[in-house]
Amino acid sequence: MQDVAERAGVSAKTVSNVINGYPFIREETRLRVEEALRELNYKMNVSARNLRRGATGVIGLALPELSLPYFAELADAIMDAGHASGLTVVIERTRGDRDGELDALRGPRRHTTDGLLYSPLALGPEDEHLLPGEAPLVLLGERIFSPRFDHVTMQNVEAARAATTYLLSLGRTRIAAIGVHPEEKVGSAALRLEGYRQALSAAGVPDDPALYGEAQLWHRSTGAQAMAAVLDRGIRPDAIFAFNDTLGLGAMHELQVRGFDIPRDMLVIGFDDVEETRYSAPTMTSVNPGREFIAQTAVRLLLDRIGRQSEERSPELIKAPFRIVERVSTAVS
Incomplete structure (x- = not known):
């Protein structure tokens, strides 16, 4: 030096x-x-720096699953952001169940990491008191909001409203919502359904539950099943808003099996802008929710907490910017 x-x-x-x-x-x-x-x-001698700081140079990332492209790509972006800051990122798959998520908070790995990026799926607002206050932690996702911790999330309602408004602007009024969780009050499905409803209301279009495709898990297979359930009710939508891209890919598959042409017969928009949407047939329009921003901001906030544990700083709630990425599935001639 x-x-x-x-x-x-x-x-x-x-x-x-x-x-x-x-x-x-x-x-x-x-x-x-x-x-x-x-x-x-x-x-930089990262080991020497960490010894001097009394830190390991390792952070944890707890995610529900890695088979979903969004979480896999988020993990990749967080690992890149961590590497740029001289950190090693250890990924923990919680399976999206309560025991796995509690283990990520309390398990022995917490003693070997400097902090945790935590994306719960099974835990909810009533479990906020279970979050430990003694170690640096940054929340991700939409299940738990806490005044005690920094939190980086998406603009779920605003982005879903924009996606639905986009379809309405193309002259579509019978828009199926794929991925609905009817009883959910907190989480991505509830927030995206709220954005969908807000857009319909603003346009004076009735909200028709017959256009809801339920899917508790957001996978390709459940997207296809939800799309099939809507069609089997005798409903003919003119556009599809899938609550994530994986659902959208499954829905497109089901439509094509039944002989529908996309985008001639039906427009499709997804949510997450995962890499696969650029190579699907047809390529799929999607909402980019700011994944890179989320990754970089979360790592920055966690690093700040690790370096300033003895200092007072008010926790921040930061929402990532989003944009609609247009592709062939909504190309109106």
């Missing part, structure tokens, strides 16, 4: 500040230090 400081004409402390992302560095100075780091091929 002293060699880098001499090459850049600054102090070793300034080099340390640049390496550790200290924000109040003049841009000219930062660029000079970064150039010296490259020229001297400086590599």
Whole structure:
């Protein structure tokens, strides 16, 4: 580090500040230090840094499942964000059940990690008191909101409203909602159904429960089954809003098996913008919910908590920006 400081004409402390992302560095100075780091091929000794800080350099990521493309791609983005900060990310699959989620909070792995990114599915608002307050934790998802912890999530209602409004703007008024959980009050399905209903109401279009396709699990098979259930009721939608892309892919498969042409007979929009939507036949329009933003922000907040455990800072609730990515499944000629 002293060699880098001499090459850049600054102090070793300034080099340390640049390496550790200290924000109040003049841009000219930062660029000079970064150039010296490259020229001297400086590599941070992460183990030494962590020993000095009393940290392991390892964080946990607890997710319901990795077979769903959204969670797999989120895990990949979080690992990239962690690597950029010199961290190792250990992934725990909770299976989306209560025991698995509680084990992720209390199990022995918590003693070997500096903090946890936690996305519950089985636990709900009534379980907020079970979240431990002694270790850094950042919440993901929509099941538990707590004033005690930082939380990074999507704009579920707003994005679902935008997706439905987009279909309405294309002249579609019988829009099937695939992935509905009728009894759910908290969670992605409830929030996305609320956004769907808000868009219909704003357009003066009746909300028809006959257009709801129920799917407790959001997989391809359940998407196909939910689509089949709607069609078997004798309902003929003119567009489909699938509450995630995996459901949408299953719904498109069922429509094509029954001889429907997409997008001529029916438009389809999904939610999550996973990679597979770019290669499906036809390619599927989807809501990009800001996955990269979620990953980078969550890691940043957790790192901040790890580094400042003794300092007071009000927890933040941050919602990622979203956008609609148009593809062939909604291409109206």
